[in-house]
Amino acid sequence: MTGQLSISKISRYFGTKKILENVSFECRTGDIIGLFGRNGCGKSTLLNILFGTLKPASGNILINDVPLRNNTGQKQIGYSHQEIFIPQDITVRNVIPLYFPGGEDQNKIFYSPGIPAMETTKVSNLSLGEQRYLQFLLVIYLSHPFILLDEPFSMVEPVYREIIKEKIRQLQPVKGFIITDHYYKDVLEIATKKLLMVPGNIITVTDEHDLTTAGYLSPRQQQNDY
Template sequence: MGHTLQVKSISHNFGDRNIFSNTSIECKTGEVIGILGRNGTGKSTLFKILFGALKPDNIMLHLDELLIRKSASFNNFIGYHPQEIMLPKGLKVNDLISIYIRDKNKQDRIYSAYGIGNVQNERVRNLSLGQQRYLQFLLVLNLDHHFVLLDEPFSMVEPLYKDLIKEKLTEYKSHKGFIITDHYYLDILDASDRFYLIKDEKIIPLSESEDLVKFGYLSNQSIIY
């Protein structure tokens, strides 16, 4: 059964500065939604709001037909992979997997992912940054959320891990919905089924990649593949 996440009337400001003004976004299971925007437009702020870590001035969030009234409850339905590595560095990989993921089948999925079996007895601190980010991505991916937020999943990882992340998004979107953002816009365009641009306090749906030039995110000289 598919699910729909509808977020309406998002308004938020920091002091005298408006970040969002009565704007909306929608995501369904089975799709990857890309979010683009220049520095400071509110991409990470949006994710913290959707996860319930930051309370906005106003928001209406529906999961299917159910209105979720308390922002602190959003994380019951929405998983979050932040920019930062949040994993306990002193734990071994296999201990970490067993703590975060209780379902044996899901544990096996993680162990079968590229490179994880080879480092399962290593402590997290001994992994490369790319390995740590990929491990954190896999853990969030296998939590019991219908929707997952991925904040800069392609940043600071080798090209190999970018490809692996895209493969996993394709595999898991059969039963999950994803909202992702990154400064590597070509990776966002490649991985996403639909995409939005945050500009002038709004979350603007775009119909084609050339709209990124139209709305000033890219210059006319930029190459869009």
């Protein structure tokens, strides 16, 4: 089933500072939207508004043309935050059933690459990259049709970055993704739509050259790997 998440004229201010102004775009099932932007341009603010933890000053969020009033209750949009939100005092084996009571759903995580090796480890004893990978897996396998990923590649080792991209591609036919990360090459590689947030608003880009022209990358960065 095809779904559509519509973000319509979202604005948000912190005091007198304009963070977002009339931001509009759409994410459909099958879309992988890469959201680029410099620090402080409002990417995380926008994701928090979509998730429902921040209220916009104005604008609407619609799912299949119906206003989204209570995302937490309606379970439409999942969100892997840039910070680790998994409780730290339990093992990987015990955290998975908290999200997935059913055995079949649990197996999707338990049999994901890398997870068997960390199953008996406490979350707090995993590296930051492993925690981020685990958090990513927990969120993408939720039933929510739209998934927000804030910095899914940051601090994650290359092997897991490839797995993350593979998992996103696997779920692409049934979900819509919005991804933001300064590891821009990974995002460019998998994104089907690329958007750049410039102060207050959003523009469509296609490649690194556009990101450079718009001031997100320096000309030197465009030539070098991170």
